[in-house]
Amino acid sequence: MRFLSSLCFCAALLPTLLPGALSAAEITHAMGTTEVPDTPQKIVVLTNEGTEAMLMLGKTPVGAASSWYGDPWYPHLGDRMAGVEVVGTELAVNLERLAMLEPDLILGSKKRHEEIYPQLSAIAPTVFVVNATDFKDNMKLYASSVGMEAEGEALVSAYEADVARLRAALGENAGDTVSVVRFVPGQLYVYRHDSFSGVVLNDIGFKRPEVQAQDGLALAVGKESIPNMEADRMFYLTYDTGNGEGTALEGETLKDPLWANLEVVKAGNAHKVDDGVWATSQGILAARAMLRDIARIYGTDVDLSSN
Structure with a gap:
């Protein structure tokens, strides 16, 4: 009361x-x-x-x-x-x-x-x-x-300019098929167009594996679906609440023969990225950090905003 x-x-x-x-x-x-x-x-x-x-x-x-x-x-x-x-x-x-x-x-x-x-x-x-x-x-x-309407518009425009610069720096790699896989306690997910990472990847122009090239946020999958994660590049991330279950699932999956046999894994093109940046934060700072991650992973020399 x-x-x-x-x-x-x-x-x-x-x-x-x-x-x-x-x-x-x-x-x-x-x-x-x-x-x-x-x-x-x-x-x-x-x-x-x-x-x-x-x-x-x-x-x-x-x-x-x-x-x-x-x-x-x-x-x-x-x-x-x-x-x-x-x-x-x-x-x-x-x-x-x-x-x-x-x-x-x-x-x-x-x-x-x-x-x-x-x-x-x-x-x-x-x-x-x-x-x-x-x-x-x-x-x-x-x-x-x-x-601060004008400032907000300017920040979105700056992000879009960074996307354009990164796309140009990537060259033909901007047409790569990229896969996003997430480990959470007790469940494996692949992420789709409407997810935060999906929006940023779509902005750049990347293609997605068939099961990920769908509307919606994410799809819960089993390990038997690992072959459907094949791509030119893979970004995987782990959400862990502190009890180690998410990390344990990541470890188990990375040891699975189906994972090891993915061409993207054998080529060294499967990259672990930060869950806070790629999934949970979902803000404009994280979006710009995603762009920097992609530039670093692809080894591109491109000038992106530092914020």
């Missing part, structure tokens, strides 16, 4: 909590239309990809959902998140801790947070993307929500 009362109190004070309350922008998003402050100063972000968008805009949030792994942030974020308060995870937001930060803007995802949208909106203006699969469109919405 005490927390519910505090939410009501926050809602009552909302007009006075907004800096320049009469100076607001109207944002259309996955949950409707919301008035947000022109220049929010205390932003809480409930998705990993939203956090990356804010960092790219130079807006360090006051609070954020923790990374899917890390302590509590992905290694590829470096020290960018120093001093940011953890407000739970993407799937379990700590509303009381969030409210204590007195944010003036909350960013989240309809897919993850639709059920708690009323509670979040009682704390501060709340803007949702639909989900995290399209980081480019999401980047633009996040940027508009903090009064």
